Structures are given as structure tokens and as C-alpha cells.
Amino acid sequence: MSPESFDDAFHALFVERSASLYRYVHGVSGDPALSEDIVQECFVKLHRRRAMPDDPRAWLVTVANNLLRDAQRRVVRRRRLTSAWSTDLPLGGAAPQPDDPALAAERIESVRRALDKLSLRDRQLLLLRHQGYRYQEIATALELTRSSVGTMLVRAGEAFRKAYHELFGTSR
Amino acid sequence: MSSSAHPADGDLRALLDGELPPAQRVEVEQHARTCAACRARVAALESAAQETAALLALLPTAAPDLRIETIVSRARAPRLRWGVIAAALALVVASVAGATVGRPYVRALVVRIRAVVHPESSAPPAPSPARGGQVGVAFIPGPQADISFDAPQSSGAVYVSLADTAKLVIDPSAAVTYRVHPGGVVVHNVGSSASYDIVVPRNALHVRILVAGRVLFEKAGSRVTAPAPAEPTGRYAFDVR
Known part of the structure; x- marks a missing residue:
């Protein structure tokens, strides 16, 4: 690959994938600053490589996952410090309205916590699929067989929804 | 099935x-x-x-404004390599040993290691004559490093980036000549219209950029003084005037 064609391919991949890679990493980690650092580092590593991998989208996810694993211990510690957040929401009073900002915030927090209750693998599966990654890309990035991705997605989705409804309740 | x-x-x-x-x-x-x-x-x-x-879909979807220029700049910045760190440590040890023992083979070792740590600068670090036109120069700055341009230019700019690197790098868009000395480097730029990408190690203690003796940029510890505030990418840009 000539330097010019690498630069063109790199630019196109950055435009196409940087935001969705960020959303994936943010979904897994819950940490905006860490996610931004990781996405930048992924593209820095790719640029230093000066050659496109066979499957660039899956390659970026693999690198991001490795960086996430390195940072996981710090993320868990940080989240423990902030885990009391949702209990700070107003308690009692009038029944919440559907567009109640506090209720919306609680719902989002429940999604976040439900994700955190999943195994890292299940979280990665759901979030990669949610960001539009194909089964083959997910299989490559997570070192799975392509034929097992559907089954694992079904199971991960069930675990996620169960955790969410336990946290947020189904009566609201 | x-x-x-x-x-x-x-x-x-x-x-x-x-x-x-x-x-x-x-x-x-x-x-x-x-x-x-x-x-x-x-x-x-x-x-x-x-x-x-x-x-x-309830999770936040707004991604930060990631800039490809920042990524390319980081990717191109020289990295501190373990080989250089090891060679620098060896230089300290060998220098002490050389000063203490003063044996010829120890002095020879110091010179060889110095060539690894300061590949672009002359060793020993006595003032060196101007060399022929070259594209760039890189050196590990001492406690104070001055980058002195001989003359103002009618065109051309300096772009300074701070990076987590060991070496100070000057990368001009057109070849100029340099004179590297223990206190920094003189850029012989008379008649040039080049622009200069300069990477300054973030942990450098004191770095100045001067044009015809006038200080345009100064980094003292973490404090930076420049003709204009840093761009969103963190880069400082100013004319060679």
C-alpha cells in the first residue's frame, strides 16, 4: 500500500468509525475521558502501523478491547466511588411523570448498571452489535466463531433485560 | 439442521x-x-x-470532537524507546566510572553510548561547525535549550507541539543548516522561507525559541509563553519574525 493510499484509507476509516468506536468503548467502560483516550490511542497505533490490517474495523475493536482490559481495574475502582449517584435522586413526593428528568436519568442509570452487571464478553457483544458491527467482525474482535455470535447475542440480551428490569422495575 | x-x-x-x-x-x-x-x-x-x-439507545451518543490532526501528530511524534532509556542510564553509569577510573576503554565506551543517545549531535559536545543543508535535527535537551534562528523570515511559521518524548525535534519544510551546541541549536535560516514543526518534550525544563536574539516562545517547567494562545490541538503557531 502506498503512503498516499494508506493516508486516504486511514482518513476514511477515521471518519467512518471513530464516533461509533467511541460509543462502543464508552458503553463498555462508562468513562468518557477514558473512552476518548482509548479511541485516540487506537488510531495512533493504526497510523504508526502504516498498513491497513485485513479487517480494519475488527482490528480497531481488538486494540480498544486490549486497552480497555488494561484500564479495567481503574474503571471498576472509579465506578465504586460514584455508585451512590442514583440514590441521590429525589425520593417520595408526587408520582413521576413520563418526561420527568429525574425518571429519565434513573432509567439511563439503570441501563448503565445493568450493563455493568453483565460479563465483559456479554457487554462487548451487545454494544458491538448495537453499533452496527457485523457478526464476522464481532467474531474476529472477540475471538469467537461466527456461528456462535447469534446464540451469544440472544443470551447476552436476556441477561441484560433481566438485570435492567430488576434495577428499574417493570411497574413504572 | x-x-x-x-x-x-x-x-x-x-x-x-x-x-x-x-x-x-x-x-x-x-x-x-x-x-x-x-x-x-x-x-x-x-x-x-x-x-x-x-x-x-438511552446511553449517551454524543462523541467528542476527535481530531484526526491530533492523532496524526501524536503518531508522528518520536517515541521514547527503552533502548534509548537503557543507553542513557548506561551513559550515566559509564560517565561516573570514566570520571573515576579514567581508563581508555571506559572513555571509549562513553563516546559510543553517547552516539546512541545523541545520534544527531556531535560528540563530544563541543561547538560544531555548521553542517550542510539537512532536513531535520533531533537532540535531547539539557537543563536549558535555546533554538536560535539567525534571522526573521518574510514567510514561514513555527509550529510547536509538546509531547511525551525525550528528544526535541526540529522538522523544517525545506532544508536548512544547523549548529548543535551544548546549550541548544542555531538554525541558519537566512534567506529561507521554510516552516518548522518543532516537538518539545513535555518534561523539558527550559526551552526557548529565539529569532535574531528575540525570545518568541518560552517553556519554563509547565509554563508556556508564546505569541498566541495554543490552538485547540494544543499546538502553538507563530511566524518566524
């Missing part, structure tokens, strides 16, 4: 996602047409997948 066996949930989910290989898709679709239980299962899996997607 035989035509009478019910497809697994994973295959039905792959069918919904359009991810089933063509031959298998035909087989599963044929089965589902005649199997009410599987059609109900497909509907249930679709509903579950939609609920999951709707919940995940």
Missing part, C-alpha cells in the same frame, strides 16, 4: 439480523413457514432485540 428440527435461537436471531449464510437461511425460512412455534419464537426474539436496542 434437518427440515423437521426446530432451528436454534441463535440461528433465528442471525436470520433476523440478516447474518445467516444463504443456504442455511433458505432452510430456516422454509421451516418457519410451516412451523407456528418457530414463527412465534422469531417474533419474540425480534421484540426482545428491539427492547434491548431501545434501552441501549
